[in-house]
Amino acid sequence: MDCSKNWSKSSALLHVLTPQGVCHLRDIPEARRRRSPETHLFALSSSAWIYDNREGEMDRRRGLREVIAGGEDETNICKMTAASCTPLLIARNQFAAKFVGMGEETTPSDLGHLRSRIDTLDADLVRLLNERASVSVNIGLAKQKAAKTGKAADDHIHRPSREKQIYDRLETLNHGPLPTPAIQAIFREVMSASISLQRETTIAFLGPRGTYTHQVAFNRFGDSVQYVAQDTIEDVFDAVESGSVTYGVVPFENSRFGSVQATLDRFCTSSGGVQIRAEAYLPVQHSLLANKGTSQSQIRRVYSHQQGFGQCQSYISQHLRGVERINVSSTAHAADLASREPGSAAICSPACATLYGLDVVATGIEDAKDNTTRFFIIGNTSDSPSADDRTLLSFTVDHRQPGALADALSVLKTHNINLTKIDSRPSGQRPWHFFFFIEMTGHMHNENVASAIDDMKAYCLDLRILGSYPSQRPPAEAGAII
Ligand SMILES: O=C(O)C(=O)C[C@]1(C(=O)O)C=C[C@@H](O)C=C1
Known part of the structure; x- marks a missing residue:
């Protein structure tokens, strides 16, 4: 956003992001007359904001009425450079707002001019999107080469750890007026197209159309990939294991009702050909x-x-x-x-x-208004570590050994690893024989986690790593499932 323009020639609008959305404050012309033609004054809550075009700075002053009248209190509470568009939080009388930029006041007669600006910007966007897509195709080729020469374990296209890094960076870069979820939705489609350019990608989900799993699959992979509905959770696992699809999406647990039994049970019978690549949370309203x-x-x-x-x-x-x-x-x-x-x-x-x-x-x-379900994206391997991951394991213990489960878990304490979930399911192999599921912080390729898993093997039978994946924050509010 170009804030260094000479705004003094026209009246100006200050774009401010408030808890209610973006509002546009028109400047108060009297202030310009009383002060200098180079200044604009905006009223926000009970403060006055003065933008001085010569200094390219925005001042906040107490006492709006006094400022408008010309005799202001010179206490300068806050100064910022508008040109840098640094987001600024104003908290006063419970009112929080974020400065997102300045623009010229527009009138309907500017429509033609504004649309031609949009046309120019669209042309830039198309050029840049194609430039990005070409880089992505080269990334795909580089991944294939690295996998063939043994420099990488696989040539997977979907990289949850890289996507997380991209989304986090976009959040930092975004100063509005577009809200971050809108930017994320746009980039979801950009990356969906990028994935399908690298290779044809098929996603199996628990169907038919309209399941919550379908929604999660679409939120994650966008419009450019192929989707295949499966009748059961077991079928999603089978499709991934047989290689007939690239990835699968299954529900894992609900914030209110707990684990999805069919998913845990199918993990127990997996031959190891399925690994978790990512987790996703969905607020569920029934x-x-x-x-x-x-x-x-x-x-x-x-x-x-x-x-x-x-x-x-x-x-x-x-x-x-x-x-x-x-x-x-x-x-x-x-x-x-x-x-x-x-x-x-x-x-x-x-x-x-x-x-x-x-x-x-x-x-x-639904019983709880914050009802939320967690899903897994599964593939034939896990992604490489991000800065913040989790790992899911399943194992059995010799139940004739007193304290075997406690001994296995105490290894995590010794290695200072957090346990984020524990569950169990009957193994189906013999009565009272259980598979335990534990989720911990860290990635299986982190040294500390790898050595903890090694130490746990001394107390466990059939220990299996079901996958490592970047941690996602569960949404603060909501409800959902299958
Ligand atoms: O960085 C990669 O590995 C890519 O394949 C590129 C890209 C992207 O478009 O930015 C595409 C898909 C991945 O899931 C992550 C990122």
Whole structure:
């Protein structure tokens, strides 16, 4: 943004990012008359902001009324260089705002001029996007060469650790007025196109269309890759293991209802050909959908995934007492089944209403408003370390050895490694024999983690590394699943 322009020739707008979004403050012309034609004065909360064109600096003054009247309090609270567009936080009377730049005041008669500026910018963007795409193609070739000559373990295109680095950097670079999620969505598509240019990429997800897993797959891989819906979580693993798809997406655990059993169980039977590459969190909001015109009292049967039922227990006990409940492989499959039967409903994503021609009977029916589900992106190897990773392991212990599990876990303490999750599932091999799952901070290729895993082997049977992946922050607010 060019803030060094000579703004004094026209009246100016100050673009400010407030908790309510970007607002545009027009300058107060009296101030210019009383002060100098080179200054602009903006009222923000109870302060005055003065931009002096000659100095290229923005001052904040106390006492707005006095400043407008010309007799201001000279206490200079804050000075900044507008030309640098450094974001500045103003906190006063509970009002927080971020300065995002200055622009000329526009009138409808400027429309032609403004559109021609947009045309020029679009031409620059297309040139730059293609320049970026060419670099990405070369990155793809470099990765293939490195893998062939043994300089790299694999030539995977999707690099969650690199993407995280890119998204973090974009957040730092972005001073608005576009909000960071908008920048991220744009770059999601840029990287999606970049991935598909390097190689044809296919993503298996727990289908059919409209599952929460589908949403996560799309959020992660964008519009330029191919998607293949699978009937079950096991099928997603099989597709990745057999190499018929490049990556898979499966639900892992919900903030309220805990682990997704089918995912843990399939990890237990994996031959080692599947590794976690990335994690993703999705806020989950459930709806009750039924055929058009069906009221709540007419519902006789409700379909959902076990997780969907588990996350809406209080709604079910209040509003669906005596209604038959049927567990199916996914929430979107539930919607599809309900759409074929009068008197049937589904607990699923509201997006399924349009996809399966259903009416929304109730929405936001999840027990917790911050209901969130964590998903894994799986492939045939994990990515290389980022600065902040997690690792998931599964193992069994000899349960005849007293304290075997405690001994295995104490290794983490010795190595100063944080345990972020622990769970268990019956192994299915013999009664009372369990697979333990533990998630820890760090990457399997970090020296400390590698030596902790080595030490754990002394106390464990069948220890397997299920993958290492960059940590994502769970969203602060929300609800979701399958
Ligand atoms: O850096 C890489 O490894 C790339 O392949 C390039 C790129 C990108 O477009 O920036 C594309 C896909 C990866 O997931 C990460 C980054």
